[in-house]
Amino acid sequence: MMIKRRDLLLSGGAMLCGAAATSLMGSSSADAHEYELGKLVVEHPWVRAPADGDNKAYFYAFIHNNGDAPDRLIGVKAEKFGQAEFHADARLDEKSNGIVIPPKESTTLAPGGAYVLLSDFKKHIEVGWGLEMTLVFEKAGEVVIDAAIEAPDAMHAHDAEAQARWEKAHNKDTAGPASGEHEHHHDHEDHDHHDGASPAGK
Ligand SMILES: [Cu+2]
Helix, strand or coil: CCCCCHHHCCCCCCCCCHHHHHHHHHHCCCCCCCCECCCCEEEEEEECCCCCCCEEEEEEEEEEEECCCCEEEEEECHHHHHEEECCCCCCCCCEEEEECCCCCCCEEEECCEEEEEEEEECCCCCCCCCEEEEEECCCCEEEEEEEEEEEEEEEEEEHHHHHHHHHCCCCCCCCCCCCCHHHHHHHHHCCCCCCCCCCCCC
16 A cells, blocks of 8 residues: 555654654664564665656665674565565676675675666655565565655655655645645655764754
8 A cells, every 4th residue: 555654744654754754763773764583683674766758666774783694585475566586786687596695794785786676667656755665584584664755866865866866756744734744744854864864862
């Protein structure tokens, strides 16, 4: 299912990546954009949406393994797309049988590195929303996550600049949206802590 982030936020429910949530909850990970599964932590999962006319998307995330044994991401599932293909190294044009998560290490899936290619999209996915997906790990099992859907040229999770370019190109947010939508955008951008601009409390 497609999750309406904006509706969630306006309803005061489970906020996704909300700076407000982060400050209210202190260092608790309950409302952070991360998911725990046994010894694994999946942080900031995101999907790079298909470019216009394309049928492929990319899945990225930080995956930490706090355990003593390696695990492996072997499945990414959602009703929106048909196939997931694993690539351990973007420089090599070859599939791998999953993405290994070594013990006591973090594996980064990101543009230019490891990635999961999602293809055969059956339904449109909307930039700025969330996509519920199931990740399957060889040992830890399955976890349902909500990945942020980012613009086709986004370089990292919560790439506000790419989102703004995309919205401009697609005439989004130009007709005076409800104030709540703006607030959400601010909250979301403030949360980005990959560029060193981390708000206090995280
Ligand atoms: Cu996130």
